[in-house]
Amino acid sequence: MNKPQVGGSARRSRMHQLLSTTPHHDTLPENYVRPESERPRLSEVVTDSNIPVINLSSSDKNLIISQIANACENYGFFQVVNHGITEEMLREVMGIGMEFFRLPPEEKAKLYSDDPAKKMRLSTSFNVKKEKVHNWRDYLRLHCYPLEDFVPDWPAKPELFKEIMSTYCTQARQLGFRLFGYISESLGLEEDYIEKVLGKQEQHMAVNYYPQCPEPELTYGLPAHTDPNALTILLQDQQVTGLQVLKEGKWIAVDPVPWALTINIGDQLQALSNGRYRSVWHRAVVNSNKERMSIASFLCPCNSALICPPKKLTERSPAIYRSYTYDEYYKKFWSRNLDQEHCLELFKTNSGEQN
């Protein structure tokens, strides 16, 4: 996008690919412009949505489970309220994320990388080396489990970053496990079924920063994609909307309920549920007058976890996807562009193909 600075170090010139470090743009640089047929068509987005909102403090566990079953089957997305993570914590984590992106360019340059294999990196777009058109997003990617292995390499600035992010990671993980319990039961499985199958689970985090964009109609923060992991817990900006999900051919805006967390089913739960629960297409659009931030916590199977549906779910309908390890899946996911066909399609069995 920008010319490398004359005389600057290689790292310094690479850093200039970061949107949060570049000067204001009046027009969208060409390598962010999508071809006409791929643009977001923002005027067609449906804002009045029925994306379920589930109260996790209800004393009626069966009600929670049935609401989760409905949400996972029909939407793949839902918001949870009274989820046990305090508003204060959520404010702190959003605050520290924003402070991070406001650090001076030299500080951010130390963390820049476009190598998807790196377990801690500040990057931009999605996979800059592979893609033709970039996305209007910077992101900090962190591996989070076990915390003590990764936190030492996390950003040293802002000062409270490690402390606040690691507390939030732990709480998000606990919430994720609680949801795995409800999801397992909603499929008629033992409460700990999913947790056991996924093994000693990895956890990743993406702190997404979408700067103001001069021409939001022409580009994306993140184009349509499904999440390759098992479950995503998304903390959305409270002031600025941007997340949209695809339902019956229409893009629906998921406007955040105050301090709710947005949950979505990832590809691995779609596979484990034999296609009953859906990892749906979603995207993030950008704004001309406001920056936006979101913090995604991804719960992933451990690399060696064998993903195949339980017997109970294949008694009446055959397995739609072949068995594979998460390692195999994840490599495939990163070898492609974000907005290609659903990565799970590549793992279909013959019976799956006929569906």
Ligand SMILES: O=C(O)CCC(=O)C(=O)O
């Ligand atoms: O920013 C958002 O609302 C969506 C983020 C997302 O989908 C992701 O990080 O995978």
Ligand SMILES: [Fe+2]
């Ligand atoms: Fe996503």
